[in-house]
Amino acid sequence: MRARRGLLGAAAAALLGARLGGAAATSPAAAPGAAAAPGPAAAGSTGAPRPILVLNSLDADVSLIDPRSYRTIRRIPTGKEPHHLYLTPDEKSVIVANAAGNSLTFIDPVSGEVQRTLRDIVDPYHLRFSPDMKWFVTAANRLNHVDVYRWLPGEPMPLALVRRIPAARTPSHLAIDSRSTTVHVSLQDSDEITAIELATQQRGYTARVGRMPADVFLAPDDRLLFVALTGDRFVEAWDVSGGWKTAPRLAGRIATGDGAHAFRARGDRRHLFVSNRVANTISLLDMQTLSVVAEYPAPGGPDCMELLADGRTLLVTSRWARKLTFIDTEARKVVRQVDVGRSPHGVWTLDHAPRL
Numbered sequence: 001m002r003a004r005r006g007l008l009g010a011a012a013a014a015l016l017g018a019r020l021g022g023a024a025a026t027s028p029a030a031a032p033g034a035a036a037a038p039g040p041a042a043a044g045s046t047g048a049p050r051p052i053l054v055l056n057s058l059d060a061d062v063s064l065i066d067p068r069s070y071r072t073i074r075r076i077p078t079g080k081e082p083h084h085l086y087l088t089p090d091e092k093s094v095i096v097a098n099a100a101g102n103s104l105t106f107i108d109p110v111s112g113e114v115q116r117t118l119r120d121i122v123d124p125y126h127l128r129f130s131p132d133m134k135w136f137v138t139a140a141n142r143l144n145h146v147d148v149y150r151w152l153p154g155e156p157m158p159l160a161l162v163r164r165i166p167a168a169r170t171p172s173h174l175a176i177d178s179r180s181t182t183v184h185v186s187l188q189d190s191d192e193i194t195a196i197e198l199a200t201q202q203r204g205y206t207a208r209v210g211r212m213p214a215d216v217f218l219a220p221d222d223r224l225l226f227v228a229l230t231g232d233r234f235v236e237a238w239d240v241s242g243g244w245k246t247a248p249r250l251a252g253r254i255a256t257g258d259g260a261h262a263f264r265a266r267g268d269r270r271h272l273f274v275s276n277r278v279a280n281t282i283s284l285l286d287m288q289t290l291s292v293v294a295e296y297p298a299p300g301g302p303d304c305m306e307l308l309a310d311g312r313t314l315l316v317t318s319r320w321a322r323k324l325t326f327i328d329t330e331a332r333k334v335v336r337q338v339d340v341g342r343s344p345h346g347v348w349t350l351d352h353a354p355r356l
Contacts, residue, residue: 050350051112052306054317054324055082055096056341062096062105063340064112065324067308067349070338076114079103084126084304085346089133089153094348097124099141104159109350118159122147126173130180135198137183139171146171146185148201163201168192175216175225182244184225186213193227195244204244209236210253217263217272219287220356224251226287228260228274235260235274237290252290256283264305264314267354275302275316282316282327296327297334304346307353317344 051073052065062076079101086095088106093115096105102122106115125141129151136149136159146167149159169189176183182204183196191211195204212231219226223241225248235256238248257276260283264273272285275298282302284294300318302325307314314327318337324344326336 050110052315052324052347052349053085053094053096053107053109053112054340054344055085055346056343057081057083057345058342060098060101061341062107063324063344065338065340067351070336072338072340073112075341076105076107076112078105079117083345085348086127086129087348087350089129089151091350095127096346097121097127097138099123099125109348118157121159122164125171128174128176128183130176130183130198131178132180134180135176135183137174137176137198139167139174139185141170141172141188144169144171146174146183146196148183148196148198165196165201165203167194168206172213173215175218177218177222178220179222182240184216184218184240186216186227188212188214188230191231193225193238193248195240197244205240205247207238207248209238210234214260215262215274217265220269224287226263226272226274226285228263230259230261230277233258233260233276233279235285237287254285254290254292256285256292257281257295261302262304264307265354265356267307267311267356269356273305273307273314275305277301277303277319282314284329294329294332296329296332298325298327299334300325303344306347306349308349309351309353311353315347315349317347319343319345 049067054063060080064073079098081100082096082098093106094109104118123140123143124138126139136151138147146165148162152158168187172186172188194206210229213227214230215228217226225238225240227236235254237252239251240248257279259278261277262275274283282296282298283292286293300321302316303319305316316325318325323337328335
């Protein structure tokens with residue numbers, strides 16, 4: 001979500017800047033499914049760990065971080081406002097979406113080298129591939145539309161725009177079901193979620209949700225869509241099992257913390273992290289019981305998250321502190337912070353835990 005929008009503008013930055021100390025953990029002593037003591041990041045075939053990428057939205061670049069020394073290897077220029085990133089079907093490129101730059105930067109996830117740049121991709125704020133890798137979808141947060149592309153691997157221009165779909169105010173985040181049939185979209189400034197059928201690019205249901213919906217996450221069985229309410233302190237769970245045409249049903253409303261914003265699955269197909277940007281905490285949700293089962297301190301306005309392959313080390317971008325924060329989820333404490341650029345947003349590494 002762009003920092004200048006609503007709650008996340010200058011006033012929020014000032015509020016969060018005064019609260020960088022975060023909040024103490026208040027949950028039980030051990031997190032569900034906690035792994036053994038953390039070790040170094042998983043290694044590639046050469047034995048060397050792959051770098052951590054952090055998108056610096058206001059610096060128009062990417063910090064490339066060595067996971068062993070915790071030092072920035074270099075900064076990679078991109079287009080303006082890189083916010084989110086995603087892995088290509090062949091796992092050979094990470095795509096960085098440059099919203100204000102109207103471009104996509106392809107980066108080698110092992111070496112960190114820029115492979116190519118695709119231009120004339122209009123306002124790609126958020127992005128997702130369908131699981132079958134036939135469809136590529138972007139949300140134009142600033143321009144109020146969703147673009148559906150065909151993915152054409154091997155072509156000089158591998159994205160072919162199929163349809164531009166008008167959306168209500170500020171389409172923010174995307175989630176695609178496991179069958180590659182439906183994309184669910186949060187509409188940040190109209191307090192709604194909506195669905196689009198990928199094969200026909202037709203709009204389906206639209207449902208009213210809580211204040212300022214941001215990230216959306218589909219449970220592994222595709223039944224529940226979790227919606228983070230950045231304008232409130234809740235995550236809502238919506239039953240979307242009826243399909244893209246059927247109005248969803250509210251299944252639960254989970255209190256997490258002020259500014260509930262982004263999701264990252266723990267990798268056990270049951271638990272889900274949510275960053276609470278204003279509360280300076282991260283909550284761990286049980287997707288079956290619809291309850292909070294753990295909480296962690298996360299200073300500096302926590303935003304996007306990544307979980308290392310050890311299953312224990314959680315990375316989070318501290319949006320207002322210009323830091324990448326490392327959290328030991330078993331010890332429930334911040335163990336390290338690394339300096340990055342201005343307004344860090346997306347974070348990713350190839351050496352990650354499963355995403356469901």
